[in-house]
Amino acid sequence: MPTVLLTGFEPFDGEKVNPAWEAVAALAAERPAGVEIATAQLPCVFDGSIEALRAAIVEHRPELVVAVGQAGGRAVVTPELVAVNVRDARIPDNSGAQPVDVPVVDGGPAAYLSTLPVKACVAAIRAAGVPAALSHTAGTFVCNHIFYGLMHLLATEFPGVRGGFTHVPYLPEQVAALGLDRPSMALRTITDGLAALVGTALATTEDLAVTGGALH
Amino acid sequence: MPTVLLTGFEPFDGEKVNPAWEAVAALAAERPAGVEIATAQLPCVFDGSIEALRAAIVEHRPELVVAVGQAGGRAVVTPELVAVNVRDARIPDNSGAQPVDVPVVDGGPAAYLSTLPVKACVAAIRAAGVPAALSHTAGTFVCNHIFYGLMHLLATEFPGVRGGFTHVPYLPEQVAALGLDRPSMALRTITDGLAALVGTALATTEDLAVTGGALH
Amino acid sequence: MPTVLLTGFEPFDGEKVNPAWEAVAALAAERPAGVEIATAQLPCVFDGSIEALRAAIVEHRPELVVAVGQAGGRAVVTPELVAVNVRDARIPDNSGAQPVDVPVVDGGPAAYLSTLPVKACVAAIRAAGVPAALSHTAGTFVCNHIFYGLMHLLATEFPGVRGGFTHVPYLPEQVAALGLDRPSMALRTITDGLAALVGTALATTEDLAVTGGALH
Amino acid sequence: MPTVLLTGFEPFDGEKVNPAWEAVAALAAERPAGVEIATAQLPCVFDGSIEALRAAIVEHRPELVVAVGQAGGRAVVTPELVAVNVRDARIPDNSGAQPVDVPVVDGGPAAYLSTLPVKACVAAIRAAGVPAALSHTAGTFVCNHIFYGLMHLLATEFPGVRGGFTHVPYLPEQVAALGLDRPSMALRTITDGLAALVGTALATTEDLAVTGGALH
Numbered sequence: 001m002p003t004v005l006l007t008g009f010e011p012f013d014g015e016k017v018n019p020a021w022e023a024v025a026a027l028a029a030e031r032p033a034g035v036e037i038a039t040a041q042l043p044c045v046f047d048g049s050i051e052a053l054r055a056a057i058v059e060h061r062p063e064l065v066v067a068v069g070q071a072g073g074r075a076v077v078t079p080e081l082v083a084v085n086v087r088d089a090r091i092p093d094n095s096g097a098q099p100v101d102v103p104v105v106d107g108g109p110a111a112y113l114s115t116l117p118v119k120a121c122v123a124a125i126r127a128a129g130v131p132a133a134l135s136h137t138a139g140t141f142v143c144n145h146i147f148y149g150l151m152h153l154l155a156t157e158f159p160g161v162r163g164g165f166t167h168v169p170y171l172p173e174q175v176a177a178l179g180l181d182r183p184s185m186a187l188r189t190i191t192d193g194l195a196a197l198v199g200t201a202l203a204t205t206e207d208l209a210v211t212g213g214a215l216h
Numbered sequence: 217m218p219t220v221l222l223t224g225f226e227p228f229d230g231e232k233v234n235p236a237w238e239a240v241a242a243l244a245a246e247r248p249a250g251v252e253i254a255t256a257q258l259p260c261v262f263d264g265s266i267e268a269l270r271a272a273i274v275e276h277r278p279e280l281v282v283a284v285g286q287a288g289g290r291a292v293v294t295p296e297l298v299a300v301n302v303r304d305a306r307i308p309d310n311s312g313a314q315p316v317d318v319p320v321v322d323g324g325p326a327a328y329l330s331t332l333p334v335k336a337c338v339a340a341i342r343a344a345g346v347p348a349a350l351s352h353t354a355g356t357f358v359c360n361h362i363f364y365g366l367m368h369l370l371a372t373e374f375p376g377v378r379g380g381f382t383h384v385p386y387l388p389e390q391v392a393a394l395g396l397d398r399p400s401m402a403l404r405t406i407t408d409g410l411a412a413l414v415g416t417a418l419a420t421t422e423d424l425a426v427t428g429g430a431l432h
Numbered sequence: 433m434p435t436v437l438l439t440g441f442e443p444f445d446g447e448k449v450n451p452a453w454e455a456v457a458a459l460a461a462e463r464p465a466g467v468e469i470a471t472a473q474l475p476c477v478f479d480g481s482i483e484a485l486r487a488a489i490v491e492h493r494p495e496l497v498v499a500v501g502q503a504g505g506r507a508v509v510t511p512e513l514v515a516v517n518v519r520d521a522r523i524p525d526n527s528g529a530q531p532v533d534v535p536v537v538d539g540g541p542a543a544y545l546s547t548l549p550v551k552a553c554v555a556a557i558r559a560a561g562v563p564a565a566l567s568h569t570a571g572t573f574v575c576n577h578i579f580y581g582l583m584h585l586l587a588t589e590f591p592g593v594r595g596g597f598t599h600v601p602y603l604p605e606q607v608a609a610l611g612l613d614r615p616s617m618a619l620r621t622i623t624d625g626l627a628a629l630v631g632t633a634l635a636t637t638e639d640l641a642v643t644g645g646a647l648h
Numbered sequence: 649m650p651t652v653l654l655t656g657f658e659p660f661d662g663e664k665v666n667p668a669w670e671a672v673a674a675l676a677a678e679r680p681a682g683v684e685i686a687t688a689q690l691p692c693v694f695d696g697s698i699e700a701l702r703a704a705i706v707e708h709r710p711e712l713v714v715a716v717g718q719a720g721g722r723a724v725v726t727p728e729l730v731a732v733n734v735r736d737a738r739i740p741d742n743s744g745a746q747p748v749d750v751p752v753v754d755g756g757p758a759a760y761l762s763t764l765p766v767k768a769c770v771a772a773i774r775a776a777g778v779p780a781a782l783s784h785t786a787g788t789f790v791c792n793h794i795f796y797g798l799m800h801l802l803a804t805e806f807p808g809v810r811g812g813f814t815h816v817p818y819l820p821e822q823v824a825a826l827g828l829d830r831p832s833m834a835l836r837t838i839t840d841g842l843a844a845l846v847g848t849a850l851a852t853t854e855d856l857a858v859t860g861g862a863l864h
Contacts, residue, residue, distance in 0.1 A: 013863070071864035075291065075399040076391070084730050084759065084784070088861030100859050101767075111732065111759030119749075129389035133397040136732070137785040139862035167864055172405045173345035175292070181349040183291040186402035189388045211748050213736030214787035215661070216719035216815055229647070287648035300514050300543065300568070304645030316643050317551075327516065327543030335533075352516070353569040355646035383648055427532050429520030430571035431445070432503035432599055507723065507831040508823070561821035565829040604837045605777035607724070613781040615723040618834035621820045 003036040004198055005062035007053060009069055009142065012044035012094055019171045020068035023190040032195055035202060038062060044142050045095040046087055050104075050149035057158060064162050064201055066116070067150055068194065069143035071167035072174070075183035077125055077193040078135035079118045079166045083148035084111045088140035104148040112151030116164035117200065117207035124200035130193035131185075134212035138165060162205075166197060219252040220414055221278035223269060225285055225358065228260035228310055235387045236284040239406040248411055251418060254278060260358050261311045262303055266320075266365035273374060280378050280417055282332070283366055284410065285359035287383035288390070291399035293341055293409040294351035295334045295382045299364035300327045304356035320364040328367030332380035333416065333423035340416035346409035347401075350428035354381060378421075382413060435468040436630055437494035439485060441501055441574065444476035444526055451603045452500035455622040464627055467634060470494060476574050477527045478519055482536075482581035489590060496594050496633055498548070499582055500626065501575035503599035504606070507615035509557055509625040510567035511550045511598045515580035516543045520572035536580040544583030548596035549632065549639035556632035562625035563617075566644035570597060594637075598629060651684040652846055653710035655701060657717055657790065660692035660742055667819045668716035671838040680843055683850060686710060692790050693743040694735055698752075698797035705806060712810050712849055714764070715798055716842065717791035719815035720822070723831035725773055725841040726783035727766045727814045731796035732759045736788035752796040760799030764812035765848065765855035772848035778841035779833075782860035786813060810853075814845060 006028065008021030021041050028037040040056035042049045057065060071078060085108045087099040118134055125132035138144040147165035154161050169185040222244065224237030237257050244253040256272035258265045273281060287294060301324045303315040334350055341348035354360040363381035370377050385401040438460065440453030453473050460469040472488035474481045489497060503510060517540045519531040550566055557564035570576040579597035586593050601617040654676065656669030669689050676685040688704035690697045705713060719726060733756045735747040766782055773780035786792040795813035802809050817833040 069864070074864065076397050081734070082730070082732050082759065082785075084761075086729070086761070088859055090859050090861040090863055098859070100857050100861070101855065109757055109759075110761050111730065111757075113732075113734070113758050126392040126395060129392050131388055131391040131396070131398070131400055136788065137730075137862070137864075139864040140784065141861060141863045143864055172347055172401070175347040176342040176345050179342060180347070181292050182347065183399035184347055184401070184405075185388070186405050188404070189400075189402050207749065209748050211736055211738050211746070213738040213748070213789060214785070215738055215789045216717070216722065216785075216787040216791055285648070290648065297518070298514070298516050298543065298569075300545075302513070302545070304643055306643050306645040306647055314643070316641050316645070317639065325541055325543075326545050327514065327541075329516075329518070329542050352572065353514075353646070353648075355648040356568065357645060357647045359648055423533065425532050427520055427522050427530070429522040429532070429573060430569070431522055431573045432501070432506065432569075432571040432575055508829050558824040558827060561824050563820055563823040563828070563830065563832055604779055604833070607779040608774040608777050611774060612779070613724050614779065615831035616779055616833070616837075617820070618837050620836070621832075621834050 001034065001036050002063040002202055003038055003060055005038045005056055005060050005065045007040045007042050007067045009042050009044045013091060015174060017171065018070050019168050019190055020070050022187055023168060023194050024068055026187060026191045027194050042146060043094060045093045046097050046099055046142060046145055049142060049146055053146060053150060054153055062161065065150060066198060067146050067165045069167050072170045073182055074167060074169050076131035076133050077166060077168050078133055079116060079121050080135050080138040080147060081114055081118055082111050082136060083138060083144055083151050085148055086140050087145055093142055104145050105152050108152055112148060114164035115162040117204040119208040119210055119212045120204045121197045121200050122212060123208060124196040125193040128192050128196040130189050132193060135167060136214055217252050218279040218418055219254055219276055221254045221272055221276050221281045223256045223258050223283045225258050225260045229307060231390060233387065234286050235384050235406055236286050238403055239384060239410050240284055242403060242407045243410050258362060259310060261309045262313050262315055262358060262361055265358060265362055269362060269366060270369055278377065281366060282414060283362050283381045285383055288386045289398055290383060290385050292347035292349050293382060293384055294349055295332060295337050296351050296354040296363060297330055297334055298327050298352060299354060299360055299367050301325065301364055302356050303361055309358055320361050321368050324368055328364060330380035331378040333420040335424040335426055335428050336420045337413045337416050338428060339424060340412040341409045344408050344412040346405055348409060351383060352430055433466065433468050434495040434634055435470055435492055437470045437488055437492050437497045439472045439474050439499045441474050441476045445523060447606060449603065450502050451600050451622055452502050454619050455600060455626050456500055458619060458623045459626050474578060475526060477525045478529050478531055478574060478577055481574060481578055485578060485582060486585055494593065497582060498630060499578050499597045501599050504602045505614055506599060506601050508563035508565050509598060509600050510565055511548060511553050511596065512567050512570040512579060513546055513550055514543050514568055515570060515576055515583050517580055518572050519577055525574055536577050537584050540584055544580060546596035547594040549636040551640040551642055551644045552636045553629045553632050554644060555640060556628040557625045560624050560628040562621050564625060567599060568646055649682065649684050650711040650850055651686055651708055653686045653704055653708050653713045655688045655690050655715045657690050657692045661739060663822060665819065666718050667816050667838055668718050670835050671816060671842050672716055674835060674839045675842050690794060691742060693741045694745050694747055694790060694793055697790060697794055701794060701798060702801055710809065713798060714846060715794050715813045717815050720818045721830050722815060722817050724779035724781050725814060725816055726781055727764060727769045728783050728786040728795060729762055729766055730759050730784060731786060731792055731799050733757065733796055734788050735793055741790055752793050753800050756800055760796060762812035763810040765852040767856040767858055767860045768852045769845045769848050770860060771856060772844040773841045776840050776844040778837055780841060783815060784862055
């Protein structure tokens, strides 16, 4: 049975919960058929989070790694295409660090592309009744940092392991507590979307030839 | 035990489901304590929908009437403040009618304000963990039509009965099927929000003195 | 030659300039043919602004009154359809007053509709190359207050005088100074739009029968 | 006197004008002091546009190249940080080609970062009174294609030449003709922004250490 490692972050930006971690934990607890789900909660910090991710990969030896992060304000589940070698923190991370225009990996390539079949994943998530769209930027905060770090680890230390990153929306209770008019998604919906993504990413190595492009 | 009449529309605009009716039916099926819930599904047409609403009021003799409608693209539950005496249809209704700048009620006042405690409702919905915000326009399609028609009926034929309207977002499966990057809300979340609205509207006749204002 | 009274507000919400007043002053300075433009700058306060507007109407005896206000964050010129009898201030006005759910006019109707040909105005503004759209809510701050106050004055004291309100976007320099990713519109563009609105509102008493409706 | 090559595209997506080319031509016609402006209008096609760009670089031997493209729907001028090695066309280009998930350059790196001082440029554009923001994705259409092609040319054939890409909003007349509620920017405003970008990019080789980061 293949092993998939799912990671989510601890809460950040003043939140008490992180929908990424909640969905990862919920999916693991459901023990989907045909796959062994391993999980790791990562600290929302620049220094140390990639090391924690590396330790989880070494421990679980997964065939596939999917890192998950909160994108507060986005309306749908958004598998990410591109990880860039940039740290540019608009707010401090959970340790107070706020790097500006520092590479994730000194001397690393400018970017990595996801090795998940991102368009097949978007199609599968939608087919499960969960709104999804391909994203072309994961930002420049800790989410992009861990996405880049993951792809760099896989490229340099774990050949043959595929991986990628997806953002997920706020939970309803987060938006309600903020008192804002912002999108959210129920944990059940996010978890269903994550299940569809994992199943498709495991089963599919050739992506769909359908456009997911953006004019700008 | 007080009776509350909840109405929702049939699907429109090419959809196969209407989250407003789904939430109304779900809440009624849950039989919340302390209240008798009566429901009516209204046709999404200009001609005849107010008559159907009137018949439901006559049949059920409610203390409170809450009409519910789908606002595809909105991110949160939005109790409406103002019903305007305008029909201006951007698309045809379910009978093919598309009135432009015709009053809902000839000779009626330009608008009615909701007699629900809309700010207390927004606060209660949020306290239930469901995103909500006050809205100052219900548009000019069948939703506004039924809202205006309701308030006119209550003002002219059913003194003492309070009422109002709330919009609710798309369900996740609607947005997934459309393949768009638009907000949605799970039926469970919408239903919880509607329950909070109904409970608060029943219990509260004096609204909260907190701002829900918009600069424009 | 007919006289049109144009009003704009002084700056508010921490701004140093108000695009509404700038456009009103610019259009007056251009002395468009076939019309006498009178102007009044109104204070951005609830108490006293309607009185200042009334004084300007008495002084200039216009055939038409168009009040103009800033809608920071809107992308296009938006003639308003509905003025509601509600003051609900999200921020204090320029005198520090912040009324919540107080009527503009005690005992006044719930709303007035613009007596401008709003759809013909939208069409004419667009034909002049300026983005425009009909709006169904002017908010609940001082802009709506003066719009409602204007329509009440015209209905009760100045029969035969037509009037309405339009919102206009931020100027580019306002958004640049705020450092935000928000829409703006150049003063030249706003002024061209206002000229088209005034010319059409003067020439047209029967509105276009085209939809400008909103589903919600 | 240093030479700067500015490029803009021909119209695409059914438009009759391209604000990018209009601004490039307008700035060149103004002959700003201290710089020689060369221009090239590029075809909005995947096949051939990079060759046309290369020919213009060979002809003009610029110190700096700034490619400019239309981002219809964006509200502000957005210098781009990242060019990705992906062609994924949501609509056909002007020759009818619609590649899906094809690299811009076979075997090229996954991405290039702009060698413009993008944050200093954003700050300078804003200081000129023009709204601006850093963007982390140029999409996957012809704009990203030419941006990637430019950076690849500079990296492989023209060492020492710096370059990058900026998107600009629709012109007001485009949005007016579309009849939409979308942001736009006057040609005068865009041109002022482009002038500030060019001046700053010429004078600055060390970027500002200020955050321009995005959480996601």
